[in-house]
Amino acid sequence: MRTKLSLVFLAGLVGLLFSSFVEGGLKVGDTAPDFKLKNIDGQMMSLADIDDAEGYIVVFTCNTCPFSVKYEDRIIAANKKYASMGYPVVAINPNDANRRPGDSFEEMKVRAKDKGFDFPYLYDETQEIATAYGATHTPHVYLLDKNRTVQYIGAIDNNANDAQEASEFYLSDAISALKAGKKPSPDFTKAVGCTIKWKSTN
Numbered sequence: 001m002r003t004k005l006s007l008v009f010l011a012g013l014v015g016l017l018f019s020s021f022v023e024g025g026l027k028v029g030d031t032a033p034d035f036k037l038k039n040i041d042g043q044m045m046s047l048a049d050i051d052d053a054e055g056y057i058v059v060f061t062c063n064t065c066p067f068s069v070k071y072e073d074r075i076i077a078a079n080k081k082y083a084s085m086g087y088p089v090v091a092i093n094p095n096d097a098n099r100r101p102g103d104s105f106e107e108m109k110v111r112a113k114d115k116g117f118d119f120p121y122l123y124d125e126t127q128e129i130a131t132a133y134g135a136t137h138t139p140h141v142y143l144l145d146k147n148r149t150v151q152y153i154g155a156i157d158n159n160a161n162d163a164q165e166a167s168e169f170y171l172s173d174a175i176s177a178l179k180a181g182k183k184p185s186p187d188f189t190k191a192v193g194c195t196i197k198w199k200s201t202n
Contacts (some may be wrong), residue, residue: 025134028187032058032148035129037092037122040109045120047090047148054086055151055178057171058142060124060135062095063111064102065194067160068138072115074156074163075139078171079119086146087175089119094130095138095197103197130196137193143174143184151178154189 026032039045047056059075061068079089097104105123112121124130133142143152152174159166174184 060140067193094124099197137191140191
């Protein structure tokens with residue numbers, strides 16, 4: 001009986017901790033923190049370094065997640081379309097390279113060159129920014145306005161496997177709403193992708 005009670009208590013504790021973790025991070029309407037992270041060119045970069053921004057498309061992504069790979073061309077297309085409108089992409093890799101060597105800083109540089117990334121690709125080596133934002137998956141999108149107020153969180157669209165089969169374009173619709181002086185609707189969707197590979201706590 002004592003063993004069963006201990007297991008029930010342990011399960012409840014784990015559930016509570018998991019719930020707290022999931023509920024943490026930014027919500028729509030919060031002000032996102034700025035950051036100083038290393039770009040693939042070796043320079044430290046923050047959102048404040050981007051001139052004339054009307055907002056920011058912050059995407060937590062990586063090299064190795066199959067979902068991130070499927071979304072790479074869509075992320076590139078989003079930057080090509082929206083950077084000139086004042087909404088540039090800022091990509092951040094939060095994965096622990098010890099768990100995923102393919103997500104190391106050196107491999108980030110290789111991937112960015114191979115794919116022709118024309119946006120910053122930053123390394124969140126300490127995972128502090130992913131934690132502060134509440135990112136859980138790759139890819140995971142945070143659309144901010146020029147004051148860094150969170151306006152949309154979630155997925156780029158509703159088809160992770162095939163861009164041609166997507167029928168709802170959450171990120172594009174959210175930006176269109178902001179440009180029209182409206183609030184995005186929906187302003188939150190479930191991020192579909194691989195879980196972030198967190199550093200071991202052992």
